[in-house]
Amino acid sequence: MLIIKDLKVSIEGKIILKGISLEIKAGEIHAIMGPNGSGKSTLAAVLAGRDFAEVTEGTITYMGKNLFDMSPEERSKEGIFLGFQYPIEIPGVSMVNFLKTALNEHRKHDGLEPLSASDFLKIMREKKELVEIDSKLANRSVNEGFSGGEKKKNEIFQMSILEPRLAILDETDSGLDIDALRIVANGVNKLKKPDNSTIVITHYQRLLDYIVPDVVHVLYDGRIVKTAGKELAMELEKKGYDWIKQEVYQNGIA
Amino acid sequence: MEKDQDKIINDVTTGEYKYGFHSDIEMEQLPRGLNEGIIRAISTKKNEPSWLLEFRLKSFRYWQAMKMPAWANLTIPEINYQDIIYYAAPKQKVGYTSLDDIDPELKKTFDKLGIPLEEQKHLSGVAVDAVMDSVSVKTTFKETLAESGIIFCSFSDAVREYPDLVKRYMGTVVPYTDNFFASLNSAVFSDGSFCYIPKGVRCPMELSTYFRINAANTGQFERTLLVADEESYVSYLEGCTAPMRDENQLHAAIVEIIAENNAEVKYSTVQNWYPGDKNGKGGVFNFVTKRGMCRGENSKISWTQIETGSAITWKYPSCILRGDNSTGEFYSVAVTNNHQQADTGTKMIHIGKNTKSTIVSKGISAGHGQNSYRGLVKVLKNATGARNFSQCDSLLLGDKCGAHTFPYIEVDNQSAIVEHEATTSKIGEDQIFYCNQRGISTEDAIGLIVNGYAREVINKLPMEFAVEAQKLLQISLEGSVG
Numbered sequence: 001m002l003i004i005k006d007l008k009v010s011i012e013g014k015i016i017l018k019g020i021s022l023e024i025k026a027g028e029i030h031a032i033m034g035p036n037g038s039g040k041s042t043l044a045a046v047l048a049g050r051d052f053a054e055v056t057e058g059t060i061t062y063m064g065k066n067l068f069d070m071s072p073e074e075r076s077k078e079g080i081f082l083g084f085q086y087p088i089e090i091p092g093v094s095m096v097n098f099l100k101t102a103l104n105e106h107r108k109h110d111g112l113e114p115l116s117a118s119d120f121l122k123i124m125r126e127k128k129e130l131v132e133i134d135s136k137l138a139n140r141s142v143n144e145g146f147s148g149g150e151k152k153k154n155e156i157f158q159m160s161i162l163e164p165r166l167a168i169l170d171e172t173d174s175g176l177d178i179d180a181l182r183i184v185a186n187g188v189n190k191l192k193k194p195d196n197s198t199i200v201i202t203h204y205q206r207l208l209d210y211i212v213p214d215v216v217h218v219l220y221d222g223r224i225v226k227t228a229g230k231e232l233a234m235e236l237e238k239k240g241y242d243w244i245k246q247e248v249y250q251n252g253i254a
Numbered sequence: 255m256e257k258d259q260d261k262i263i264n265d266v267t268t269g270e271y272k273y274g275f276h277s278d279i280e281m282e283q284l285p286r287g288l289n290e291g292i293i294r295a296i297s298t299k300k301n302e303p304s305w306l307l308e309f310r311l312k313s314f315r316y317w318q319a320m321k322m323p324a325w326a327n328l329t330i331p332e333i334n335y336q337d338i339i340y341y342a343a344p345k346q347k348v349g350y351t352s353l354d355d356i357d358p359e360l361k362k363t364f365d366k367l368g369i370p371l372e373e374q375k376h377l378s379g380v381a382v383d384a385v386m387d388s389v390s391v392k393t394t395f396k397e398t399l400a401e402s403g404i405i406f407c408s409f410s411d412a413v414r415e416y417p418d419l420v421k422r423y424m425g426t427v428v429p430y431t432d433n434f435f436a437s438l439n440s441a442v443f444s445d446g447s448f449c450y451i452p453k454g455v456r457c458p459m460e461l462s463t464y465f466r467i468n469a470a471n472t473g474q475f476e477r478t479l480l481v482a483d484e485e486s487y488v489s490y491l492e493g494c495t496a497p498m499r500d501e502n503q504l505h506a507a508i509v510e511i512i513a514e515n516n517a518e519v520k521y522s523t524v525q526n527w528y529p530g531d532k533n534g535k536g537g538v539f540n541f542v543t544k545r546g547m548c549r550g551e552n553s554k555i556s557w558t559q560i561e562t563g564s565a566i567t568w569k570y571p572s573c574i575l576r577g578d579n580s581t582g583e584f585y586s587v588a589v590t591n592n593h594q595q596a597d598t599g600t601k602m603i604h605i606g607k608n609t610k611s612t613i614v615s616k617g618i619s620a621g622h623g624q625n626s627y628r629g630l631v632k633v634l635k636n637a638t639g640a641r642n643f644s645q646c647d648s649l650l651l652g653d654k655c656g657a658h659t660f661p662y663i664e665v666d667n668q669s670a671i672v673e674h675e676a677t678t679s680k681i682g683e684d685q686i687f688y689c690n691q692r693g694i695s696t697e698d699a700i701g702l703i704v705n706g707y708a709r710e711v712i713n714k715l716p717m718e719f720a721v722e723a724q725k726l727l728q729i730s731l732e733g734s735v736g
Contacts, residue, residue: 048691072690081691088688092706101702102692109693141706158692 001026001197002047002166007058009039009046014234016042018222019058024166027190029198031208031233034219035241040201041085043219044170047199048082062166076102076111077218079165083155090142096124098142099161107161127160129137131137149180156187163191168199173207177221185210205237273309273495273526277363281469284341293441296341298446300410303417309350310551313430313440326568326597328628330539331502338504339637340442349736363466383408383447383463385476393447393458405450406461411447419450423481425548427510429576435506436543439475442510446476451486451517460716465494465505467527467538469725473504473645480510482517483689484550489520489716494563498528500536502565507542515550515577520558524723525572527563531728532621534593537565544571548606550579557600558714560723562730565594570628572601575609575637582611585711587723589730590655599629599660604640604670613644616708619655620731626658633670640670648678649707651700652733701728 002024009017016039024030034040046053047060051074063078070078090098102125104114115123128135130240132252133153143151152172157169169188188198189210200211208216208230216233218226220241225248226232236244255433283296293314297307322333364384382404383393399406407417412420430440447463467474482488494505505527513519522545530537540563546555557571567590573582584600602611617625624646632639659676689699705712705724712720712727729734 050687071686073693073695076691076693084688084691088682088684090688090703090706093702093708094706098689098692098702102689102694103697105693105698141384162692241573 001063002060002070003061005059007043007046007060007062008056009042009053010040010056011053014029015056016053016222017046020219020222020224021058021215021222022227024197024199026195026197027087028215029192029200029211029213030228031200031202031211031213031216032219033202033205033216033233033236035245039222040181040203040219041170042176042232044082044085044201047080047168048072055137069150075104076162077106081159081162081164081167083152083159083169085170085172085174087143087146087151087155089144089146091144093142094139095138099124099158102158103161106251115248123161127157130190131157131160132183133157148175149177152184153187156184156191160187160191162194166197166199167199170201171203172200173202173204181207182210192220205233208233220244221249259721268460275531276549277359279344279359279363282343283339283469283472286339286471287336288314288338288442290341292340295689296444298542299341299343300413302413305417305421305703306413309425309430309614311439313437314442316431317434317437317441317466320437322434326483326546327567327594327628327660328566328597329622330566332655333502333539335438337471339469339472342472343444356448364464380651383461385445385447385463386463387437399457399459399461402455402458403452403457404457405448407448409443409448409479411445412479416448416450417731419481420448420479423512424477424479425510427512427545428508428543430684432543436508439477439506439543441472441474443477446478446507448478449488449490450482451482451488453483454485454536455483456486457489460489460491462491462493465492467495467505471501471503473506473582475505476507478509479505480511480519480521482514482519482553484515484517486514487518489522491522491524491716491719493524494531495526498531498536502530502537502539502732503528504539505542505564506697507544509542509544511546511555513546513548513550513553513555513577513580514554518556518573519546520556520716521546521563521571523557523559524718524719524726525559525561525563525567526726526730528565529592529594530565532592534565534622535592538563540564540567540569542569544569545574545601546572546582548577548582548609550580551577551606552579553577554581554583554698556581556585556714558585558711559598560708560711560715560726561586561588561596561598562726564596567594567596567598569598570600570630571719572603573611573642573673574603574605575611576605578606579608579610580606581609582652584611584613584615584629586615587618587708587711587726587727588616588625588627589618590620590625590732592623593619594621595624599627601630601632602642604631604633604637604642605665608639608641609637610640611642613642613646614710615644615646616711617646617648617657618651618704618707618727618731619648619657620651621655623655624658625656628660628662630662630664631672631674632666632674634664634666635666637667638669640667640672642670642672644672644674646674647707648676648677649704650680700731704731 527538
């Protein structure tokens with residue numbers, strides 16, 4: 001589904017990603033872990049098409065197409081969803097209006113008729129239950145006045161409506177208490193289908209207790225320095241990131 | 255990334271003005287210039303009684319001694335008042351008795367503007383007075399309204415048919431001495447709408463006036479007088495457009511509203527005069543005096559304005575809260591794009607006891623637009639228990655535009671509570687990207703964000719027009735963010 005080859009990215013002249021390659025197949029869950037400043041969020045931004053990150057080298061192929069030829073909204077309509085680390089507030093724009101506009105853009109792209117208000121509200125009700133979001137949230141303006149936890153839940157709610165092929169969750173667990181974490185993770189698990197894929201970007205292992213990855217990558221200083229199964233996450237939780245750093249220095253990669 | 259943002263701002267702000275066409279209609283005009291002879295000629299053309307001519311001449315003499323004020327935060331090119339045509343009218347038989355008398359070209363013009371003059375074609379529940387240049391062309395649903403005793407007609411008809419009402423109320427809220435443009439209007443006004451809602455009547459439909467400037471080199475000087483007698487209610491809406499021309503055209507109108515005991519008037523404006531091209535050439539100067547008097551107890555006057563057009567907008571729809579427990583409201587969205595300028599706001603004058611006022615102003619600046627909010631909240635000595643809440647927000651698109659706020663507060667009564675809140679924000683690249691990431695294009699994202707920002711005001715418009723206003727906001731900012 002997604003093939004990244006030797007991706008190099010800089011922001012304002014500073015090299016952030018120094019050559020990343022990875023492949024995500026349909027149905028897989030990949031976790032990308034790493035200490036702060038290792039380039040995790042930059043990778044998410046590049047995948048979503050944020051233009052402050054400049055790709056200097058490498059390719060990304062998504063569903064057989066060159067991802068760099070697609071605008072951010074095309075990527076969305078082709079099934080890429082980014083769960084934001086810091087969801088944005090849009091005052092005065094109701095969640096209903098926002099999501100209906102978004103979903104109808106997706107439907108137009110897929111050659112479907114736009115949904116009527118009542119059909120859309122029906123979908124919203126179903127999904128609200130699925131992701132256990134407070135029904136009042138859906139009546140408010142986009143993220144306006146939401147608590148940190150509400151914002152993250154709202155990201156999962158939006159994901160449930162747009163049903164992405166590839167979901168990228170950027171530090172969705174940060175700032176969540178254990179109950180909110182469970183709700184968010186349950187939402188992600190319920191939305192999981194055999195042929196869609198998820199990238200979970202996280203600093204901590206605890207989210208991975210709930211969302212069990214097929215593959216864990218460790219990103220450090222702009223490179224993937226280790227790739228293994230889910231047990232790698234446990235090891236990181238126990239030992240922290242220092243041993244990875246040491247290993248990197250010993251092997252002379254960095 | 256800055257370049258991209260510039261590009262979007264450019265794209266969104268260079269949208270085309272959709273009402274810029276000119277209709278080829280045979281016109282009858284007076285020569286350019288302003289003197290007593292012209293004023294007498296206007297009065298003669300309209301078959302006016304002598305008291306009205308006297309009023310005009312008195313106003314004109316007063317105006318001659320005045321200077322155009324210069325205190326606004328606006329850059330106004332010099333206006334040569336001798337170079338303007340003060341009267342231009344589509345050539346027609348006097349008094350349009352039936353639709354068949356109206357020039358088909360004229361009908362076509364209003365059809366094209368979405369204001370059909372045939373009643374059956376019109377939005378149900380909206381009566382329209384259509385004004386082109388200096389005269390009212392047709393007032394729809396006149397008969398239906400007359401059944402409940404409502405008078406809705408052109409100002410000229412009112413002078414002829416209801417001279418006592420006109421005499422009793424005209425100039426009582428905006429006297430001819432009020433300001434430079436009010437004096438000018440009082441001297442040369444040519445038409446406009448008159449509306450009287452009798453005691454105890456709730457007007458069953460929306461009333462509206464549609465103003466169209468068509469002729470070149472003319473100014474439009476209309477007067478609207480709206481009287482709501484005791485226990486009555488009316489919702490009134492005005493809309494306006496003009497052709498695209500390289501020269502500036504002056505529009506100096508007066509609107510007077512009177513609300514008696516327990517009466518309520520909602521006055522909405524969707525102003526879409528030609529704003530000039532993207533380099534600031536041409537466009538309408540919209541210098542209007544609008545004021546409402548809450549004369550009676552428990553009366554209420556509410557102004558809602560969506561100002562997207564005009565090269566320069568300079569006006570302060572205001573409320574004089576004379577009756578005890580009366581309420582004044584002002585809800586405004588003003589857009590300045592390209593080289594448009596606006597200095598607009600309101601005055602709330604609290605005279606009666608327990609009077610309340612609310613001001614919500616939302617400025618949107620894009621391109622090189624300059625947007626000023628100017629507002630006065632004045633509480634007089636006897637206005638015990640007066641309350642005001644003001645909220646002035648500014649939204650900036652891009653980095654070449656400006657937003658300014660000039661609030662004035664004068665309180666002479668210890669018990670008054672006056673609150674003022676103000677914010678300035680920029681449309682964030684983050685907000686646009688967030689929308690993009692959900693599949694919404696940048697253009698649509700800006701429309702969504704701006705409409706969200708203006709929602710509180712748009713919600714105050716009658717339903718039929720809220721949708722139009724939303725579209726208009728989006729169009730007027732088309733090409734502005736990138």
